[in-house]
Amino acid sequence: MNVNLVFSHLSEVTQSVWLVFRAALERYFSTISGILPEPFFHTQAFLTFFVLVFLVYWSIPRRWAEIRIWVLLVASFHFYAAWSQELALLVTTTTCADYAFGRLMNLTHRRVWRRFWLLLSISMNLGILCYFKYRGFFLNELYDILTRLGYDPGYGKLDILSIIIPFGISFYTFEAISYAVDVYTRKIEAEKSLPKFLLFILFFPHLVSGPIVRARDFLRQARRPKRWNWVRIQVGVQLFLMGAFKKLAIADRMALFCDPVFQNPENFRTTACWLAVLAYSIRIYCDFSGYSDMAVGLGHLFGYKLTMNFNMPYLSANISEFWRRWHISLSSWLRDYLFIPLGGSYGSRWQTYRNLMIVMTLGGLWHGAAWGYIIWGIVHGLLLVIHRWFREVTEGHLRWQNFLRSPAGTLLRISLTFTTVSLCWVLFQPEVSRAWSMYQQLFTIHTGASLPLHNRSLWYTVLFVLACHVIVVSGIWSRIYERLPAAILGGGYAICACLAMLLAPGQGSTFIYFQF
Amino acid sequence: MRLSLATTRLTAWRGERHRVGLPKLGVYEVRRRYRARQALLIGALVYMVLHLGLASTASWSRWLRDPVYADKERKWQKLIRRLPEARPRILFLGTSRVANGFAAGEAQQRLGELTGRPVTVFNWGLPGAGPVTQYIHFRRLIKNPAKVDLLLLEVFPALMTEAGGLPVEAHFTEAIPWDDSELPILESYGFPVVSWRQERRNFWVAPWWTFRLRLMGRLAPSWLPYHQRYDWSRGPDPWGWSPIIDEDTLAERRAHRVERARQEYEHRLRYWQLCPVTEHALRDLLSFAQQHEVKVRIIWTPEAPSFQKHYSPQSKKRIEQWLHNLTKETGVPLVDCRDWMTEEAFSDGHHLLPTGAVHWTIRLTEEVLLRAITE
Numbered sequence: 107m108n109v110n111l112v113f114s115h116l117s118e119v120t121q122s123v124w125l126v127f128r129a130a131l132e133r134y135f136s137t138i139s140g141i142l143p144e145p146f147f148h149t150q151a152f153l154t155f156f157v158l159v160f161l162v163y164w165s166i167p168r169r170w171a172e173i174r175i176w177v178l179l180v181a182s183f184h185f186y187a188a189w190s191q192e193l194a195l196l197v198t199t200t201t202c203a204d205y206a207f208g209r210l211m212n213l214t215h216r217r218v219w220r221r222f223w224l225l226l227s228i229s230m231n232l233g234i235l236c237y238f239k240y241r242g243f244f245l246n247e248l249y250d251i252l253t254r255l256g257y258d259p260g261y262g263k264l265d266i267l268s269i270i271i272p273f274g275i276s277f278y279t280f281e282a283i284s285y286a287v288d289v290y291t292r293k294i295e296a297e298k299s300l301p302k303f304l305l306f307i308l309f310f311p312h313l314v315s316g317p318i319v320r321a322r323d324f325l326r327q328a329r330r331p332k333r334w335n336w337v338r339i340q341v342g343v344q345l346f347l348m349g350a351f352k353k354l355a356i357a358d359r360m361a362l363f364c365d366p367v368f369q370n371p372e373n374f375r376t377t378a379c380w381l382a383v384l385a386y387s388i389r390i391y392c393d394f395s396g397y398s399d400m401a402v403g404l405g406h407l408f409g410y411k412l413t414m415n416f417n418m419p420y421l422s423a424n425i426s427e428f429w430r431r432w433h434i435s436l437s438s439w440l441r442d443y444l445f446i447p448l449g450g451s452y453g454s455r456w457q458t459y460r461n462l463m464i465v466m467t468l469g470g471l472w473h474g475a476a477w478g479y480i481i482w483g484i485v486h487g488l489l490l491v492i493h494r495w496f497r498e499v500t501e502g503h504l505r506w507q508n509f510l511r512s513p514a515g516t517l518l519r520i521s522l523t524f525t526t527v528s529l530c531w532v533l534f535q536p537e538v539s540r541a542w543s544m545y546q547q548l549f550t551i552h553t554g555a556s557l558p559l560h561n562r563s564l565w566y567t568v569l570f571v572l573a574c575h576v577i578v579v580s581g582i583w584s585r586i587y588e589r590l591p592a593a594i595l596g597g598g599y600a601i602c603a604c605l606a607m608l609l610a611p612g613q614g615s616t617f618i619y620f621q622f
Numbered sequence: 623m624r625l626s627l628a629t630t631r632l633t634a635w636r637g638e639r640h641r642v643g644l645p646k647l648g649v650y651e652v653r654r655r656y657r658a659r660q661a662l663l664i665g666a667l668v669y670m671v672l673h674l675g676l677a678s679t680a681s682w683s684r685w686l687r688d689p690v691y692a693d694k695e696r697k698w699q700k701l702i703r704r705l706p707e708a709r710p711r712i713l714f715l716g717t718s719r720v721a722n723g724f725a726a727g728e729a730q731q732r733l734g735e736l737t738g739r740p741v742t743v744f745n746w747g748l749p750g751a752g753p754v755t756q757y758i759h760f761r762r763l764i765k766n767p768a769k770v771d772l773l774l775l776e777v778f779p780a781l782m783t784e785a786g787g788l789p790v791e792a793h794f795t796e797a798i799p800w801d802d803s804e805l806p807i808l809e810s811y812g813f814p815v816v817s818w819r820q821e822r823r824n825f826w827v828a829p830w831w832t833f834r835l836r837l838m839g840r841l842a843p844s845w846l847p848y849h850q851r852y853d854w855s856r857g858p859d860p861w862g863w864s865p866i867i868d869e870d871t872l873a874e875r876r877a878h879r880v881e882r883a884r885q886e887y888e889h890r891l892r893y894w895q896l897c898p899v900t901e902h903a904l905r906d907l908l909s910f911a912q913q914h915e916v917k918v919r920i921i922w923t924p925e926a927p928s929f930q931k932h933y934s935p936q937s938k939k940r941i942e943q944w945l946h947n948l949t950k951e952t953g954v955p956l957v958d959c960r961d962w963m964t965e966e967a968f969s970d971g972h973h974l975l976p977t978g979a980v981h982w983t984i985r986l987t988e989e990v991l992l993r994a995i996t997e
Contacts, residue, residue, distance in 0.1 A: 150827065337654050337658045339658065339662060340662055343662060359845075362847060558847065559844075560845075592657045592660035592664060596661040597665070599668075600671075601668075603830075604672050611846060
């Protein structure tokens with residue numbers, strides 16, 4: 107009797123303590139959320155958060171490397187939890203599970219068990235990805251098919267917009283999968299330190315939108331104690347400023363031209379639609395590469411080198427080269443963990459074509475659960491197949507080869523690749539019908555409204571982007587950079603920061619790749 | 623000398639590294655690091671100078687904080703400088719309806735012809751400027767030596783209401799344009815000054831971000847969408863009139879604009895309720911003008927039949943009753959111009975097109991202004 111009373115009393119106390127703890131936790135996270143509402147890099151709130159973390163991180167002595175790791179971990183968790191603490195817990199839990207699977211794989215030499223743990227890790231990661239990202243799309247498609255066939259699906263259509271997709275889910279699941287595969291194939295040892303492994307996935311500069319880092323690159327760096335290095339800090343600041351400029355001054359400006367046209371193409375005249383396609387190409391490049399530059403720059407500021415994600419992709423002379431220069435961390439991931447395991451280009455010609463199509467279709471699906479992205483992936487797959495076929499056809503023809511490699515031929519190939527890629531961006535949106543009506547506007551003469559803003563800033567921006575590419579490709583920049591006095595470099599950084607803010611047109615839109 | 627000092631420092635630093643057990647760096651690497659440190663420190667210094675320079679300039683420059691007001695003020699001063707003896711000076715305070723609809727230059731010329739002496743007439747219409755903005759602007763103007771003799775005051779009933787617990791006007795105004803000394807006045811009229819103070823502190827934190835649209839609106843207005851330019855008042859008319867440039871009378875487009883005006887105002891006019899603090903501001907403005915011996919006329923600007931139908935009979939009655947009481951209590955006459963113009967004279971039912979504006983201005987000048995200045 108007394109024991110029962112004690113237990114019931116204890117349970118009441120525990121319950122009330124839990125309730126108090128939960129309320130405190132909720133209050134804590136809602137405060138954090140108020141301070142840092144969105145996990146974006148180009149906000150004042152983020153810069154304050156970053157400066158705080160940066161100061162704490164570098165004020166810890168080098169010999170306490172573990173504490174520095176913990177500082178970054180806590181900061182990364184808060185960075186994500188400020189947006190959603192439940193999803194931050196989910197990411198942390200799955201990362202812990204991935205760590206455990208890796209360790210278990212390492213503990214056994216039996217292939218069956220190793221494969222079992224690998225499959226468990228991949229299934230968990232893909233399962234979570236499918237649940238959050240693709241559930242709505244596939245269930246709705248199934249619903250449509252069953253309804254068309256006259257069956258009762260037994261469930262209602264899901265409201266896709268109401269499903270909350272964790273930020274960066276496509277990025278960190280791919281990182282976790284690559285780790286599991288690398289441990290399985292013994293390319294790397296399973297990481298023994300949980301904090302370091304957690305940091306590999308949760309490190310806030312790459313958490314929400316890449317670049318997709320590989321365990322063998324990151325964990326090696328995490329094990330090394332970090333020393334303050336002015337050159338590295340300079341590189342970090344430079345990349346961050348460059349990224350911020352690309353995002354605020356170029357991508358957001360281009361959004362003023364392309365967004366209204368892409369939303370209602372039928373209202374605009376043909377020339378406006380072509381200019382909007384041009385603006386969108388620049389926008390998506392500067393938006394994503396700007397984000398990646400900021401992420402890599404932030405990594406450098408903490409002493410970590412993340413993969414560069416872009417290498418002037420619009421100067422590619424063919425579509426294969428484009429994919430070696432665009433979103434490099436994803437395309438190399440797809441190559442290493444999908445294309446090569448499928449057989450790569452070692453099989454027959456048709457097997458290679460098939461592999462390319464599979465990889466690019468899945469690449470399209472990776473970007474978003476909608477037909478627009480899938481078709482975009484398929485079209486890119488077809489373009490890669492056509493390019494491979496064309497290369498095989500022209501291989502024996504010396505005259506063709508000479509022409510294609512001449513300056514005029516190269517310029518022609520670059521222009522053709524850029525135009526093709528730009529036209530494919532029209533498909534890069536969830537609604538196929540809108541893309542179709544955009545194509546109609548582009549390829550038949552239509553009258554209608556002109557661009558919502560004067561063209562002048564569009565052309566100046568295009569010229570600026572082109573000039574930057576030319577300066578870098580011609581090697582002028584690397585020659586000048588080495589000789590520039592520190593005062594001019596420093597002044598340049600300050601002016602770049604002010605110009606990025608001055609030229610930002612709106613309130614600062616979100617990054618396109620955050621939705622993936 | 624400087625080079626040798628730098629070399630000495632570098633050598634000392636290299637020696638320091640060697641003592642703590644770090645590998646000795648090559649001269650090239652040491653120079654790179656030294657240059658990186660210098661570049662970053664200089665960058666931070668230059669940024670601080672630019673940052674503080676803009677923030678401190680903005681703290682005293684009205685041209686940066688409130689360019690629309692500054693434009694009007696510059697034109698007004700210029701007009702007075704050009705015709706210092708031209709009296710009386712007539713100022714029309716109002717919203718965009720006044721800004722678009724009152725051709726002050728025409729009024730000045732006509733009055734000159736009618737009275738046989740030079741006069742000054744200026745249009746101080748600003749988008750969304752209700753009684754509170756008008757009061758503060760008028761207080762600023764009174765501080766200037768150029769005295770105003772006759773004040774025309776637009777009353778737009780839709781701006782005399784409340785929305786979301788705030789005076790409607792508060793939704794059209796921003797935190798930045800005001801002087802610190804004006805904030806208590808705004809607070810007393812129910813403006814969200816507490817949240818504004820936070821926003822105003824922001825311009826010390828990120829001035830280049832806060833003032834980007836105002837600066838770009840001056841440096842390269844075509845780079846911004848129309849609604850972000852802050853150059854509304856920069857038009858070429860020296861009397862402050864901002865005629866609607868696109869005098870498009872195409873029925874379909876006019877219908878679209880009328881519909882937009884309906885969406886914006888119908889609800890407020892149908893269920894019109896007077897916002898007490900806004901009325902208080904209007905009364906304060908009237909008594910302030912009277913204290914400074916400025917004659918005042920309240921003007922209800924023209925409205926097309928398509929716009930007038932948004933008033934419910936009850937609302938109409940309430941507004942008329944309120945205006946009747948106001949004029950009776952303050953002794954300020956009301957000029958009701960609602961029915962003076964036909965539908966075709968308007969762009970959207972309440973903003974006059976240039977031709978309509980000239981007609982209305984001439985009639986207002988002949989029937990109201992002439993009498994007001996000769997009284």
